[in-house]
Amino acid sequence: MTAFPIQVERTRTLKDKPDIHTLGFGQVFTDHMFVMDYTEGEGWHSARIMPYQPITLDPSAMVFHYGQTVFEGMKAYVTATNEVLLFRPERNFQRLNHSNDRMCIPTINEAHALVALKELVQLDREWIPTAPGTSLYIRPFIIATEPYLGVAASKNYQFIIIMSPVGSYYKEGLNPVKILVEKQYVRAAKGGTGEAKTGGNYASSLKAAELASKEGYAQTLWLDSIENKYIEEVGSMNIFFKINGTVITPALNGSILPGITRDSILHMLHSQNIPVEERRISVDEVVEAYENGTLEEAFGTGTAAVISPIGEFKYGEQQILVNNNEIGLLTQSLYDKLTGIQNGTIEDTFDWTVII
Ligand SMILES: *Cc1c(COP(=O)(O)O)cnc(C)c1O
DSSP, rough: OOOOOOEEEEOOSOOOOOTTOOOOSOOOOOOOOEEEEEEEEEEEEEEEEEEEEOOOTTTTEEEEEOOEEEEOOEEEEOOOTTTTEEEEEEHEEEEEEEHHHHOOOOOOOOOHHHHHHHHHHHGGGGOOOOOOOOEEEEEEEEOOOOOOOOOSSEEEEEEEEEEEEEOOOTTTTTEEEEEOOOOOOOOOOSSTTTTOHHHHHTTHHHHHHHHHHHHOSEEEEEEEETSBBBBEEETBBBEEEEEEEEEEEOOOOOOOOOOOHHHHHHHHHHHTTEEEEEEOOHHHHHHHHHHHTTTEEEEEEEEETEEEEEEEEEETTEEEGGGGGOOOOHHHHOOOOOOOHHHSSSOOOOOOOOOO
C-alpha cells in the first residue's frame, strides 16, 4: 500500500466526556475529526486529524444549494479485554464510493480512508462507551465546497469523519414499534438516488415521517414509486418478514439502500439454514399472511438500531398485528448474535470485525 501521510494536530484541551448512562444519539462529539480536501486537478490531499471544530464555508458552497453530498454510518466497540472493534468498515467505504459515483463526487481511496479512520478512533478511543448497548457512532461524509451557483458537479470537496458516543438505542430492551404504511409519499423513485446514502433522500422523507409521528407511529413503511404496492424500506432501515417459516426481504432494486446490516443478517440466516427469499413482496401479501395467521415476525435492520422489531402496521384502515406485538424468537436471536459479534462477546465466525 502506498504511504498515506496524515498530519495530526492534537487538541490542547480534552472535552469532558458525557455520562454513558444517559447518552442519546448523535448529540455529543469526540475531541478530534478527520478532514481531507479535494481540488480539481490535484485530487484528494491534505489529510489531517485536528480538534473537532466548526468548518468555514463560503455561503455559495454548492452543498448548500443543490445537496451534492454523501455520508456513511458505522460503529466502533470496545471489548471486555479492551480491544477496539470495527464492524465490516471496508463495506462502508465501498458503499461511500458507490454513493460518490451516483452523486458525481470523486471517489476516495478506500484503504486510505480505513487508515484514517483507525488512526482517528485510536486517538479518541477513550470516548468509546463501555456500558451494554453503547458504542461510538462514526459518521464519514463528503460535501461539495466549490463557491458557485451553477448547477453542475463541484470542483472541490471535503471528506470529513466525526464521531459520537451513542447510548443503547433501546432504553428498556428491544420493544416492537408501530409502523405506518405510507400511501402518498415515496422515499425513492425508480432511476432516482435511493441506492445512494445522500442527504436529499432524508430531507424528502421528513414530511411523511412527521405525519406518521403525529399519528403515533414510530416509522414510515415505504412502498415502490410505480405501483405503490411493493415494500421497499422502513424509515431508514431495511425490512424483513418471517412468513410461514421463511424469511423474506425485498430484493435490491436500485431504489433500496443496500444495508450492511441487511447483508449480515442474510449471511447469518443462510449459515443457520433458515429459508430466505430476496424478492418483491407486496403489502397485500403481508396483509394476507396476517389474515391467514402465517405472519410470524417483522423487523427493520440498520447500523443505528441494529435490529428493530415491528409489532404493528397500519395500512389505510387495516391494522396488522405481528406476533401479538411481542418480539419474535428469531428477531431476538439475530439481535443477540449480531450485537454479540459486534461487541466481541460472541466468536466472529464470519470474519467481519476488524481489530484496531
Ligand atoms: C443506512 C441506511 C440503511 C441501513 O444500512 P446499514 O448499512 O445496515 O446501516 C437502510 N436504509 C437506508 C435508507 C439507510 O440510509
